């Protein structure tokens with residue numbers, strides 16, 4: 001079986017669990033109590049549960065798979081009012097809308113005419 005990728009939200013190694021003894025259903029879940037999201041992926045077999053987890057845990061995450069994390073810098077792809085696919089960086093999800101924080105101003109609702117389709121946590125700045 002391929003290795004499990006770390007949780008994309010907290011970086012911890014997830015747990016692999018068999019849901020029940022009767023079925024083959026399996027689940028990969030982040031078991032870190034400090035993880036803001038504690039995502040999970042379940043599927044009919046262990047193999048597909050791992051595949052599903054690893055697909056979600058790498059790169060862009062569909063908002064339908066996992067809702068965005070609140071108040072963290074994210075990069076997103078969205079479809080704007082003209083139907084164009086556009087990337088936006090350093091935006092944050094409030095739970096209701098995407099915003100950016102500008103100095104001395106109220107958070108600004110940046111993507112209100114767009115539909116965000118994918119997101120990922122913005123990579124950390126390089127050290128030194």
Ligand SMILES: [Zn+2]
Nearest residue numbers: 007010030035
């Ligand atoms: Zn986690």
